[in-house]
Amino acid sequence: xxxxxxxxxxxxxxxxxxxxxxxxxxxxxxxxxxxxxxxxxxxxxxxxxxxxxxxxxxxxxxxxxxxxxxxxxxxxxxxxxxxxxxxxxxxxxxxxxxxxxxxxxxxxxxxxxxxxxxxxxxxxxxxxxxxxxxxxxxxxxxxxxxxxxxxxxxxxx
Ligand code: 4NP
Numbered sequence: 001x002x003x004x005x006x007x008x009x010x011x012x013x014x015x016x017x018x019x020x021x022x023x024x025x026x027x028x029x030x031x032x033x034x035x036x037x038x039x040x041x042x043x044x045x046x047x048x049x050x051x052x053x054x055x056x057x058x059x060x061x062x063x064x065x066x067x068x069x070x071x072x073x074x075x076x077x078x079x080x081x082x083x084x085x086x087x088x089x090x091x092x093x094x095x096x097x098x099x100x101x102x103x104x105x106x107x108x109x110x111x112x113x114x115x116x117x118x119x120x121x122x123x124x125x126x127x128x129x130x131x132x133x134x135x136x137x138x139x140x141x142x143x144x145x146x147x148x149x150x151x152x153x154x155x156x157x
Contacts, residue, residue, distance in 0.1 A: 007156055008041040010087035011116065012097050016046030016076040018131055019093045019141060021056035023116065025069040026142070027149040034153050043087070047100045049078040057131070059138045067142065084109035091116035094126035120148040120155070 009027065011020040024044035031040040046052075055061065056071045064071045084090065084105040090113045092098035101113045118124045127144055130137035 006039050006041060007089065008087045009043075009152075010079075010083055010090045010111070011042070011044040011093070012047060012079055012090060012101060013044075013093040014046055014048055014097070014129065015051045015131070016044055016078070017051045017054060017057045018060050018129070018138075019127055019145070020044035020046065021071050021074045021076070022060045022064055022069075022138075022142060023091070023093070023145045023149065024074065025064050025071045026067075026145050027152065029067075029069045030146070030149040030153045034157070036153060036157065040153070040156060044074070045077050045079040045083060047079060047097060047104075051076040052078055059130070059135050062135070063138045063142045067146070079104070081106050084111050087111045089114065089119070091119065094129070117144070117148055120152040 011023040013020040021044050024042050028042045031037045054076045056074055061071045088111060090101055090111045092101055092113065092115055095115060098113055098115050105113065115124065117127060127141060130141050
């Protein structure tokens with residue numbers, strides 16, 4: 001019998017249309033593959049609200065779909081004050097996200113904020129913004145996120 005409590009994870013980027021929706025979908029897939037799906041809850045949000053209500057960027061949806069991950073039920077939203085305590089682990093994609101999250105967390109928030117790749121893999125590096133680049137950038141982001149999600153799932157087991 002699995003007695004470990006559920007862990008909740010929130011991925012955060014700038015717009016919540018490129019990187020964090022991809023991380024949300026990929027970690028969801030990885031935990032389903034490893035049989036941890038019932039123990040890990042995943043969501044994503046942005047530090048800005050410019051794209052609120054929108055589908056993920058078509059380039060994120062396309063690279064995800066090619067790897068069997070469906071992002072079509074996701075809609076962009078901005079992070080809310082209660083997210084800082086509703087989620088156990090809050091991951092920024094880049095240092096500036098982590099700085100924003102640390103600055104914006106209401107006093108007494110219980111979620112812990114980390115740079116995603118550093119927490120998952122030990123590599124203290126950002127996941128660069130693919131928004132203004134070509135589709136190749138999204139392939140690179142997918143691979144980085146897939147590898148880090150596998151490492152994170154192993155840590156959470
Ligand atoms: P994301 O990418 O933060 O990975 O969702 C971006 C999306 C939109 C913009 C920048 C980055 N933007 O400037 O609108």
